[in-house]
Amino acid sequence: MSNTVDLTDKILVVGGGRMGSAIIEGWLKQGVSPASIYLIDNNRDALKVYSDKGLHTFESVENVPQGLEFKVFLLALKPQIIVKHLAQFNRLISPSTCLVSVAAGVMVQTLLDMLPNVNHVVRVMPNTPAMIGKGVSVGFSESRSLFETLIETLFASLGKFYWVSNEEEMHAVTAVSGSGPAYLFYFAQCFIEAAQSLDLEAEFAKELALNTLIGAARLIEESGIDVETLRQNVTSPNGTTQAGLEALMSNNEVKERVEACCVAARKRSIELA
Numbered sequence: 001m002s003n004t005v006d007l008t009d010k011i012l013v014v015g016g017g018r019m020g021s022a023i024i025e026g027w028l029k030q031g032v033s034p035a036s037i038y039l040i041d042n043n044r045d046a047l048k049v050y051s052d053k054g055l056h057t058f059e060s061v062e063n064v065p066q067g068l069e070f071k072v073f074l075l076a077l078k079p080q081i082i083v084k085h086l087a088q089f090n091r092l093i094s095p096s097t098c099l100v101s102v103a104a105g106v107m108v109q110t111l112l113d114m115l116p117n118v119n120h121v122v123r124v125m126p127n128t129p130a131m132i133g134k135g136v137s138v139g140f141s142e143s144r145s146l147f148e149t150l151i152e153t154l155f156a157s158l159g160k161f162y163w164v165s166n167e168e169e170m171h172a173v174t175a176v177s178g179s180g181p182a183y184l185f186y187f188a189q190c191f192i193e194a195a196q197s198l199d200l201e202a203e204f205a206k207e208l209a210l211n212t213l214i215g216a217a218r219l220i221e222e223s224g225i226d227v228e229t230l231r232q233n234v235t236s237p238n239g240t241t242q243a244g245l246e247a248l249m250s251n252n253e254v255k256e257r258v259e260a261c262c263v264a265a266r267k268r269s270i271e272l273a
């Protein structure tokens with residue numbers, strides 16, 4: 001079995017919603033041929049977009065022709081739909097198909113139990129910035145050595161890719177990078193509202209807050225300097241930043257809330273599994 005993806009290898013995608021379509025768009029940008037992607041989704045509008053782009057599209061599994069061999073089966077349905085409907089896709093799996101599931105909290109064993117034809121499963125947890133190629137995706141697979149290059153190639157256009165060697169760690173990954181964008185969007189919302197409370201014109205306050213966040217994130221990325229040093233570098237003794245930080249950091253309250261946030265998300269991921 002080849003460990004890379006060839007432009008003519010057939011790829012099956014089940015679920016072309018937010019995450020499925022972000023991944024498909026990444027593949028198309030990377031040069032994967034639209035004609036090699038077979039998409040099953042019960043949403044006609046989503047299918048129309050992709051049939052116009054040259055993908056093979058199907059409203060249900062019954063419409064997929066018999067005898068096709070898929071190198072990759074990307075599963076991008078909601079976990080609650082998977083539990084009800086996954087078994088029907090078993091006939092589309094051949095012994096060499098690699099099942100790639102992006103479903104949060106759905107364990108490898110659950111997928112193997114529901115799809116007896118599957119020999120190889122890779123779980124990947126992407127996050128929403130994948131839609132603009134700035135995502136963080138984390139993979140776990142017991143067949144990692146067989147599929148490492150294939151998976152890293154398939155997810156390359158979505159941003160950074162990392163592996164974990166223990167499936168349990170996927171709960172922590174879900175809590176940090178999977179759910180993380182929402183925490184940062186909430187921080188952004190608080191920052192905008194705080195800026196607006198300082199009697200600046202609302203739209204201007206929002207621009208200042210958001211562009212400061214974006215600039216700070218880019219500085220972290222491009223400078224390579226650790227975040228604590230970056231903070232110290234802009235904090236003059238007795239200056240305005242110090243005054244602001246003292247209010248933000250008093251009682252360690254923010255730090256404790258952020259930790260509680262990650263712990264609660266990991267706990268929920270374990271409960272849902």
Ligand SMILES: NC(=O)c1ccc[n+]([C@@H]2O[C@H](COP(=O)([O-])OP(=O)(O)OC[C@H]3O[C@@H](n4cnc5c(N)ncnc54)[C@H](OP(=O)(O)O)[C@@H]3O)[C@@H](O)[C@H]2O)c1
Binds near residue numbers: 017076
């Ligand atoms: N979005 C994220 O940020 C994110 C991050 C990490 C992981 N994930 C994972 O990605 C998976 C998909 O999430 P999503 O946000 O992309 O969901 P979504 O936008 O709801 O996409 C799912 C798609 O599947 C379709 N569908 C539903 N039932 C179907 C069936 N039986 N057969 C074929 N298609 C069906 C849906 O159509 P209808 O709309 O008509 O129901 C929809 O187009 C989830 O397991 C989630 O855990 C998502």
